[in-house]
Amino acid sequence: MANITHRGNTFRIRVFVGTDTNGKKIMKSTTFTPPDDVTPKKAEKLAQEYAFEFERQCRGYTQFNDSMRFSELADWYFTNFAPIELKESTIYTYKGQYKNHIAPVLGNMKLKDITTPKLTQVMQSYELNPSTVRKVYVIVQSIFRRAVEQGFIRNNPCHNVILPKNKNTSKVMALNEGELRSFVTLINESSCDEDLKRIFLFLLLTGMRCGECFGLSWDDVNFENMTISIRHTLNDIGGRHSLTPPKTRKSLRTICMNETTAAILREQREYVNQMKSALGSEYVHSEMVFPSAKGNYRDRSSVLTSLKRMTKGTEFEHMTLHKLRHCNATMLLNAGIELKAISDHLGHCDINVTADIYADVLEGMKRNIAVSIENALPTLPY
Numbered sequence: 001m002a003n004i005t006h007r008g009n010t011f012r013i014r015v016f017v018g019t020d021t022n023g024k025k026i027m028k029s030t031t032f033t034p035p036d037d038v039t040p041k042k043a044e045k046l047a048q049e050y051a052f053e054f055e056r057q058c059r060g061y062t063q064f065n066d067s068m069r070f071s072e073l074a075d076w077y078f079t080n081f082a083p084i085e086l087k088e089s090t091i092y093t094y095k096g097q098y099k100n101h102i103a104p105v106l107g108n109m110k111l112k113d114i115t116t117p118k119l120t121q122v123m124q125s126y127e128l129n130p131s132t133v134r135k136v137y138v139i140v141q142s143i144f145r146r147a148v149e150q151g152f153i154r155n156n157p158c159h160n161v162i163l164p165k166n167k168n169t170s171k172v173m174a175l176n177e178g179e180l181r182s183f184v185t186l187i188n189e190s191s192c193d194e195d196l197k198r199i200f201l202f203l204l205l206t207g208m209r210c211g212e213c214f215g216l217s218w219d220d221v222n223f224e225n226m227t228i229s230i231r232h233t234l235n236d237i238g239g240r241h242s243l244t245p246p247k248t249r250k251s252l253r254t255i256c257m258n259e260t261t262a263a264i265l266r267e268q269r270e271y272v273n274q275m276k277s278a279l280g281s282e283y284v285h286s287e288m289v290f291p292s293a294k295g296n297y298r299d300r301s302s303v304l305t306s307l308k309r310m311t312k313g314t315e316f317e318h319m320t321l322h323k324l325r326h327c328n329a330t331m332l333l334n335a336g337i338e339l340k341a342i343s344d345h346l347g348h349c350d351i352n353v354t355a356d357i358y359a360d361v362l363e364g365m366k367r368n369i370a371v372s373i374e375n376a377l378p379t380l381p382y
Helices: 040-059 070-085 088-106 116-125 130-149 177-189 194-206 210-214 259-282 300-311 321-334 339-346 351-357 359-376
Strands: 003-007 010-019 025-032 227-230 233-237 240-244 253-256
Touching (some): 010 040, 070 088, 070 130, 088 233, 088 240, 116 130, 177 194, 177 321, 194 210, 194 300, 210 233, 321 339, 321 351, 321 359, 339 351, 351 359
Antiparallel strands (some): 227 253
């Protein structure tokens, strides 16, 4: 970004454009003198606009034509930015969302016609779940943000866009203690395959993300130290599975396991060895803890289908694989485990993420604290 210094009636503008062979910074500078009849605030704004254009010239940016279509900007984004900065699975998801929801609405529009009110109108018009609309908006916002950063456009129309609110404020995130006991009983008594039961219980006991669970190898399990190292996540990109690093740097972590979790893993290891002996070389990924019945990488959609089939007609129809993670976190919070420890256990990038997701649980804990103090002092004269 250009450096602007106000000196008397002029503004000095300096732009960093690189370094020479000796490592010395190369700077380009110019001055701007605003008209005499403008206010100081207006003069500062004009100087900023002038600096913006000067920096573009210094860096050799090519100015976009106002008549350029959004689809052209999106093509630049997916060609130049996405392959370098985004994970392959994220690119796949973004391209799918763009093709299905963004291109039909914004693709043929000129950039000059895409304003903040227009984007608000577009986002409000989607007949989608509000959470899905927000995901669509994140992609549009990312495309425009990179365009501004590169100097292709001056202002980001995504600023102050009004998104639809989620009308379902009673969304079930986790189960209470009694419901959890009933849910575990349902799993144990269901007729689904035993390896599926182990997956459901393992997710509940560890709080791992589905991709982390299905990306787990036996090298990651240490029965002697009773730990599990989370080093990979299994991605599904158009039916093609691949192991990649976890979601964030904090997602690379080691968690402890209890005896029940260890027993589940020992039983799973015996099952994998039996299947490997039966199928021989056809059993491709015997190194994985939770492969498919034929030894391939596990498909999470098929596991979710099995969960939905098991819970159909019960009070747990709302359960998803990811909600098992929420149940794990809620159990830890209700057990009084420190928030920082839970955040590390879940692999959240920041403790504030944990606090935001489980705000309702934390609020309930605050109320319990107040009641506990009152109960501890029963002889107060009030």
